Structure formats: structure tokens, C-alpha cells
Amino acid sequence: MEAFIGHVMTKQEQVKAIFIEEAGEIIEKLDIDIIRFEENCSDFSLLNEIFRGVHTLKGNANAFNFTRLGEFVHHFEDVLDYYRSTQENIEEYNLELFVGSVDVIKEVMICELDVIDTLPQSYHVCLEKIKNLISIKKNIPVCEVEQKESVSELNDLALEFGLSCVEQQQNFINRSIKDAQEMQSEGFNLYKIDLILDTDCYKRGFDYLLFLNMLAQKAILLESFFNMQGIIEIDNFKSDENYIGKVFIVVLTSVSTSEVEEIFEFLFDDEYEINLLEPVVIEVKKEEFVKEVVKSSVKVAKAAPQTNMLNVMSSKSTIRIDTLKLDELFDSVGELVIAQNFIAQNEKVSSIEDESINRAIETLSKITKKIQDRVMSLRMVAIKDTFDKMRRVVRDTSKKTGKEVHLIVEGEDTEIDKTMIDSLSDPLIHIIRNAIDHGLEFDADERLKAGKSTDGAVTLKAFHKSGSIVISVSDDGRGINKEKVLAKAIERGVISGDENLTDSQIFALIIQPGFSTTENVSDLSGRGVGLDVVKTSIEKLRGKIEIDSKEGEGTTLSMVLPLTLAIIDGMLVRTAGEIYIIPTLSIVESFRPEKEIVNVFKEKGEFVSLRGQYIPIMRLSEVFNLNTKRIEPWEGILVCVETEGGRIAILVDELVSRQQVVIKTLGKALSILKEISGGAILGNGDIALILNVEELRPLVKVSHV
Amino acid sequence: MEFDGDVLTIDMSMSMEEVTEFEKFIRPRIDYIKTIEVEEDGALKSSAFIALLVSLKRTKPELKIPFLEKELLTSKKYGSIHWTCHD
Numbered sequence: 001m002e003a004f005i006g007h008v009m010t011k012q013e014q015v016k017a018i019f020i021e022e023a024g025e026i027i028e029k030l031d032i033d034i035i036r037f038e039e040n041c042s043d044f045s046l047l048n049e050i051f052r053g054v055h056t057l058k059g060n061a062n063a064f065n066f067t068r069l070g071e072f073v074h075h076f077e078d079v080l081d082y083y084r085s086t087q088e089n090i091e092e093y094n095l096e097l098f099v100g101s102v103d104v105i106k107e108v109m110i111c112e113l114d115v116i117d118t119l120p121q122s123y124h125v126c127l128e129k130i131k132n133l134i135s136i137k138k139n140i141p142v143c144e145v146e147q148k149e150s151v152s153e154l155n156d157l158a159l160e161f162g163l164s165c166v167e168q169q170q171n172f173i174n175r176s177i178k179d180a181q182e183m184q185s186e187g188f189n190l191y192k193i194d195l196i197l198d199t200d201c202y203k204r205g206f207d208y209l210l211f212l213n214m215l216a217q218k219a220i221l222l223e224s225f226f227n228m229q230g231i232i233e234i235d236n237f238k239s240d241e242n243y244i245g246k247v248f249i250v251v252l253t254s255v256s257t258s259e260v261e262e263i264f265e266f267l268f269d270d271e272y273e274i275n276l277l278e279p280v281v282i283e284v285k286k287e288e289f290v291k292e293v294v295k296s297s298v299k300v301a302k303a304a305p306q307t308n309m310l311n312v313m314s315s316k317s318t319i320r321i322d323t324l325k326l327d328e329l330f331d332s333v334g335e336l337v338i339a340q341n342f343i344a345q346n347e348k349v350s351s352i353e354d355e356s357i358n359r360a361i362e363t364l365s366k367i368t369k370k371i372q373d374r375v376m377s378l379r380m381v382a383i384k385d386t387f388d389k390m391r392r393v394v395r396d397t398s399k400k401t402g403k404e405v406h407l408i409v410e411g412e413d414t415e416i417d418k419t420m421i422d423s424l425s426d427p428l429i430h431i432i433r434n435a436i437d438h439g440l441e442f443d444a445d446e447r448l449k450a451g452k453s454t455d456g457a458v459t460l461k462a463f464h465k466s467g468s469i470v471i472s473v474s475d476d477g478r479g480i481n482k483e484k485v486l487a488k489a490i491e492r493g494v495i496s497g498d499e500n501l502t503d504s505q506i507f508a509l510i511i512q513p514g515f516s517t518t519e520n521v522s523d524l525s526g527r528g529v530g531l532d533v534v535k536t537s538i539e540k541l542r543g544k545i546e547i548d549s550k551e552g553e554g555t556t557l558s559m560v561l562p563l564t565l566a567i568i569d570g571m572l573v574r575t576a577g578e579i580y581i582i583p584t585l586s587i588v589e590s591f592r593p594e595k596e597i598v599n600v601f602k603e604k605g606e607f608v609s610l611r612g613q614y615i616p617i618m619r620l621s622e623v624f625n626l627n628t629k630r631i632e633p634w635e636g637i638l639v640c641v642e643t644e645g646g647r648i649a650i651l652v653d654e655l656v657s658r659q660q661v662v663i664k665t666l667g668k669a670l671s672i673l674k675e676i677s678g679g680a681i682l683g684n685g686d687i688a689l690i691l692n693v694e695e696l697r698p699l700v701k702v703s704h705v
Numbered sequence: 706m707e708f709d710g711d712v713l714t715i716d717m718s719m720s721m722e723e724v725t726e727f728e729k730f731i732r733p734r735i736d737y738i739k740t741i742e743v744e745e746d747g748a749l750k751s752s753a754f755i756a757l758l759v760s761l762k763r764t765k766p767e768l769k770i771p772f773l774e775k776e777l778l779t780s781k782k783y784g785s786i787h788w789t790c791h792d
Contacts, residue, residue, distance in 0.1 A: 224784060
């Protein structure tokens with residue numbers, strides 16, 4: 001997609017971009033569905049779904065001359081078609097082949113997009129296996145399977161862009177049939193009629209429209225597709241001769257087959273073909289039955305008054321919007337909020353004693369809030385798709401480690417900012433691999449000895465907590481051995497050994513760069529790199545990681561993330577007359593200290609003693625060299641924040657308020673100030689800087705104290 | 706049927722005979738026409754009408770026929786009719 005951004009796309013590029021996006025979605029879904037199917041390989045409706053995805057991918061791939069991808073999916077489709085039509089049990093090694101085929105599709109897609117000539121070895125191996133399987137199942141020699149594919153079918157579709165007329169029309173017809181099948185209820189028959197009238201049909205008094213009109217009398221859906229390929233140029237064209245070679249009709253009607261046949265009785269037998277299509281049978285689970293009955297009765301009720309209402313096309317309820325446009329919209333709404341705040345908080349405006357003006361400002365405020373909420377919700381998507389992808393990760397890691405694992409997913413409907421979703425996959429993969437590879441016991445025997453079931457469990461959970469989103473990965477494995485972690489940390493020089501660390505501080509050591517307690521480095525984890533990457537990725541999203549563990553019972557690693565990247569929940573504080581914003585996610589507590597608990601250590605600075613801990617005090621006015629009268633800590637407010645290096649207490653003059661602010665990036669000149677992560681425009685038009693607490697360095701290194 | 710500069714406006718509800726007449730009319734004039742607008746007030750009476758438009762488009766691809774390019778006509782009388790006007 002990126003290749004198309006930055007210049008105005010031609011129509012061809014637009015179509016191709018849409019294809020690439022759609023193909024990506026199909027492949028992502030295949031990846032998820034194939035794992036689901038592996039878990040329940042008797043679910044042939046799911047196999048049908050997979051088949052449809054592969055079929056669409058084939059059409060699209062060939063349309064854009066991605067012939068290598070087209071060839072592969074063509075054969076894969078054949079195999080899937082065989083199993084879905086025969087409903088034969090699928091052998092385990094063939095299931096493995098299916099999963100592997102989806103991997104190959106992913107790789108080949110990259111090769112096609114990046115125009116890489118060399119295909120991965122797995123392409124040829126997998127394709128060979130598929131061909132052999134078709135040959136065995138269909139009892140035909142492999143060479144015949146080869147021959148079938150060599151038909152120019154694959155290449156001739158690659159026209160300028162899009163599909164050929166025939167393929168495009170076939171797609172339309174298939175879609176029409178599918179729509180009709182979805183609408184079909186008891187008492188209605190679905191027909192596909194092929195109508196081929198000869199050149200002199202007009203002279204015989206026939207016209208395709210005549211038959212369409214007769215069919216329309218009792219149809220609730222009637223769609224026809226005119227094949228215009230045979231139409232010649234005007235020089236030789238004669239209007240009284242028919243050049244429309246074929247018309248495909250899809251009709252959903254209450255009339256019987258014999259009644260439909262009556263409509264065409266004056267035509268020759270070879271001029272029409274009527275096919276009664278079987279309704280789609282959907283298996284309904286018991287608990288869903290009542291719901292389905294209600295749905296279908298609604299369907300019938302809807303269908304009844306539509307007897308004369310034709311052209312029922314399933315209208316799309318969603319549209320695709322470029323995320324850049326959404327971002328622009330969001331920025332504009334941010335400006336609107338600022339402007340609205342400016343009016344609401346403007347002293348001159350508020351001094352106007354006019355009820356109608358006050359009411360108008362109040363209404364403006366409510367509407368602005370509503371717009372802001374709605375625009376925000378546009379960026380939110382359920383985390384389900386990301387969680388679904390993790391099934392594959394669990395499956396693959398389970399196979400590689402030889403550990404039986406089952407994945408439990410909770411809260412997959414939790415919504416999260418789209419921008420964050422894209423950055424979450426990699427951290428989640430690392431954490432899950434780590435949980436299986438190191439979190440779970442070495443083998444089933446070890447689990448049995450610990451009084452657990454042989455299968456390990458990994459729980460993936462998403463939920464809201466205090467205005468943040470938490471995504472956690474728990475395992476029911478060994479738990480973290482604190483002594484081992486401490487010993488390793490001392491050995492690596494991460495800590496000196498004199499510190500009095502809390503459990504969570506000890507657990508946090510495992511995500512320090514280069515830290516790993518495992519003796520064996522596998523290709524999955526153990527290098528001490530993975531969790532460090534996770535930490536960095538989560539911090540980029542302005543989130544943090546929390547670890548909780550009980551030895552012998554398991555470990556939970558939680559990623560605490562802000563609801564969105566565009567807005568921050570912040571505490572507005574004032575120091576030396578300036579307003580600063582501290583992200584509330586980092587704040588532990590704020591208080592005015594007693595004089596007795598404030599201590600000054602020579603060359604080490606000021607500390608506040610809080611519940612047995614000495615927390616370094618940082619004067620915000622000194623961080624930014626603000627010219628102000630020096631106050632004592634007990635005259636101001638200490639805002640205690642949690643940082644990677646430990647807690648620090650920020651001394652400010654006063655707390656102003658807590659509010660959601662729209663984050664604005666600062667220019668290049670200010671970007672060198674590491675202590676600042678961005679800015680925000682306040683209601684009165686003033687600009688406040690947002691603190692990056694991780695970069696506030698006290699005089700002494702706190703190092704988990 | 707109306708001619709306005711290089712834009713020709715025709716009615717969709719031509720009978721078979723009218724389509725034949727129209728074909729005779731347009732054949733020698735196709736070079737001078739840039740756009741054919743179709744008024745969709747009435748009902749389509751003959752499939753030859755669409756076929757003729759497709760033939761014109763095929764003869765002169767730069768000819769603009771917005772009606773044809775929609776590739777869809779919906780009516781109570783015939784349901785949804787789809788066609789493709791490109792190869």
C-alpha cells in the first residue's frame with residue numbers, strides 16, 4: 001500500500017491498492033480459520049468459508065497477474081473443494097499441509113508484491129504435495145493435474161486491471177446467488193436460469209426483457225446479467241438482430257419449477273436452462289436456535305410486503321475509510337474542542353450576562369463533546385482479530401516446544417485505538433511465546449508432579465481498568481523464581497544487591513535489556529531480547545508493563561495502555577506560573593508532605609520518606625530552569641510518579657485540574673527536550689507541555705530503590 | 706431525441722422500430738457526437754437499445770454514455786439488469 005501513498009493514484013493503482021488490502025484481509029482470515037479448522041476438522045461450514053476465501057483470492061491474484069500466487073491457490077482450492085464436497089475425514093498430515101499452504105500463500109503474496117523472482121522453497125514443496133494429494137484423491141495421474149493448470153485460464157485473466165468480462169460477470173452472479181440464498185425463506189425457490197436467444201429472436205417476437213417481465217410478476221428478487229461480448233461495431237450492427245449472446249438470471253420466487261418452465265415454453269429447449277438452487281443449510285446450535293427463529297421470522301415478515309418490490313440488493317453497512325482521513329478528522333475535532341474551550345473559558349464571554357448566549361455556549365459544549373466521542377469511536381476497533389491471530393502463535397509454539405497448550409481468550413470485544421492495534425501484535429507474540437517456552441513447565445510429567453493437568457493453559461485477556469486498557473497474558477506454569485531473578489540481576493550488574501526490592505520490582509527485572517534467566521536459548525525466546533522489545537514497544541504506545549507471578553501457580557504479564565494515542569488523561573500542575581501536564585497513568589499519588597519527612601542528603605539532593613522508602617524529589621522549576629522563588633517541599637505539592645528507574649516525587653506549586661487533552665507534537669526545536677513528550681492547547685488558548693516522566697533524572701540514580 | 710452541440714439526448718423507452726431508426730440516424734453522425742445522455746423516465750422496451758449503445762461504445766471508445774457506464778438498470782418491470790460495457 002505504501003507505494004501508492006504520496007502521489008495521486010491512477011484508477012488502476014486505486015483498484016490494485018484495494019485488491020492488496022482485500023487480499024491481505026482474506027489471508028489474515030485464512031490464517032485464523034485454518035487454525036480453527038485444525039481444532040475442529042469436522043466443521044465443514046468452516047471449510048466452506050476457507051474455500052470461499054481461497055477462491056476469491058485466486059480470482060483477484062490472477063486479475064493482477066500474480067500468476068505464481070494464482071497457481072498455488074488454484075491447486076489449494078482444488079484440494080479444499082474435494083474435501084468440502086466429499087466431506088471425507090481429513091488426515092492429520094493433510095491438515096498440517098493446509099496450515100503450511102496458508103503460510104506459503106502469505107510468503108508468495110510478499111514475493112508478488114515486492115516483485116521478488118525467487119520463491120521460497122516451501123512454495124515448490126507444498127505445491128508438489130498438494131498436486132500429489134489431488135492426484136491420489138481424484139485418482140488421476142499427477143501429469144494430468146499439471147496439464148489442467150497449464151490452461152491459459154490463469155493468465156488470460158490478467159487484463160489491464162480488474163477481471164475479464166466473463167470472470168467479473170461470474171463473480172457478480174455468484175454474489176447475487178449468495179445474496180439471494182441469504183434472503184431465502186420457506187416457500188420461496190431460488191432459480192438460476194441461462195437464456196440464450198438466437199440472432200433472429202426479435203423477428204420471432206422474443207426479447208430477453210419479455211421473460212424478465214414475466215418472471216418479475218412473482219419474484220421478490222430478480223437479477224439478470226447480460227453478456228455483451230458478442231456485440232459488434234456499428235458498421236455491421238443491425239438493431240433487429242440479437243447480439244446479446246447469453247443472459248443469466250437469478251430469481252427468488254414463490255412459483256414452482258413447472259410454472260417457471262411455462263414462461264419459456266415457446267422457446268426451443270436449447271435456448272434456456274432452468275436450475276433450481278438448493279437453499280443453504282445452516283447448522284444452528286441449540287442455544288442459538290431461539291435467536292435464529294426470531295431472525296428468520298423477521299426475514300419472512302420483511303419479505304412478504306416485498307413481493308412486488310424488486311431489485312433487492314444487500315446494501316453494505318460499512319464503508320472503507322483511509323485512516324489518514326480519520327486522523328485529519330480527529331485533528332479538526334481537536335481544534336474544535338480547543339476553540340470551544342476557549343469560548344467557554346473566555347472571561348469576556350463569561351462576563352456577558354445573557355441567558356441565551358450562555359445556553360448557546362452550553363449547547364455548543366455538549367455537541368462538541370458528542371462529536372468528539374463519536375469521532376473517537378471511529379478509531380476504536382475490537383481486539384478480536386489480533387487475539388485470533390494469536391491462536392496460530394500458540395499452536396506453532398506448542399508444536400515447536402512439544403508442550404500441549406490450550407488458549408483461553410477473554411474480552412476479545414474490548415475496543416482499542418486502531419493505531420495501537422497495529423503495534424500490539426509483535427509484543428503479544430513475544431509474550432505468548434515466552435509464556436509457553438519458559439512460563440509453562442518443561443513437560444507433562446513436571447506438571448503432573450505439581451498437581452496440574454498435563455495441558456498448559458495460556459489466557460489472553462483484554463479489559464478496561466481505571467480509564468486504561470489492560471491486555472494480559474497469563475500462564476498456569478512454574479511462576480517466576482524470585483531468588484533466581486535476583487541472583488541473575490546481581491550477576492549482570494543490573495542491581496547491586498543492597499536494594500530492598502518489592503515483588504513487582506523483582507519481576508520487572510526480567511524485562512530489562514539483555515536479562516534472561518534461562519539456560520537454554522531457543523529460537524522462540526530466551527535471548528533476553530524479546531521482552532525488552534516488548535517493553536520498548538509498549539512504552540512507545542505510552543503504556544507500561546506490570547508483572548505478577550506466584551511461584552508454582554503461574555505468571556501474568558499485563559500491558560497497561562492508554563485508551564487512545566491522540567488524547568491523554570493528564571494532571572495539570574502549575575509551577576513558577578507555568579502549566580505542565582503529567583500523564584495520570586504514571587501518577588501513583590500526590591500529597592503535601594510534612595516537614596519531618598523531607599530530608600536533604602549532601603550531594604544527593606532532597607528526598608521524601610514515604611512508608612519506609614526514600615523517594616528523590618525533583619523540582620520541576622529546576623528541570624526547566626524557571627525563574628521563581630524557591631519554595632520548600634512542604635509548601636508545595638509532591639506528585640509521586642512511577643518510572644522505569646523507580647519512583648520520583650515531582651515538586652510543583654499546585655495541582656490545577658485533571659483533564660483529557662489533545663496531544664500536539666512539538667516542532668523540531670523542542671524535540672531535543674527529552675523531558676517533554678508533547679504539548680496541548682488549553683481552554684484559555686495557553687500551551688501546556690506534557691512531561692515525559694521517564695526522562696526526569698534525579699541527582700542520584702534511583703535504581704529501584 | 707435532442708441534439709445540443711455534441712451531446713445527444715435520447716429516451717430509453719424506444720420501441721424496436723425506434724431503435725432501428727436511431728441506429729440509422731447515428732451511424733453517419735457518430736464522429737460528431739461526444740456524449741449520449743439517456744433519459745430514464747420511461748421503461749426500457751427493447752434489449753436492442755442497450756446492445757446498440759454497447760456497439761456505439763465499442764466503435765468509439767471515447768464516446769461518453771453515462772447510462773451505459775453505470776452497468777446497471779433497475780426497474781420494477783425487469784428487476785436489476787447488469788451488463789459490462791468493456792471487454
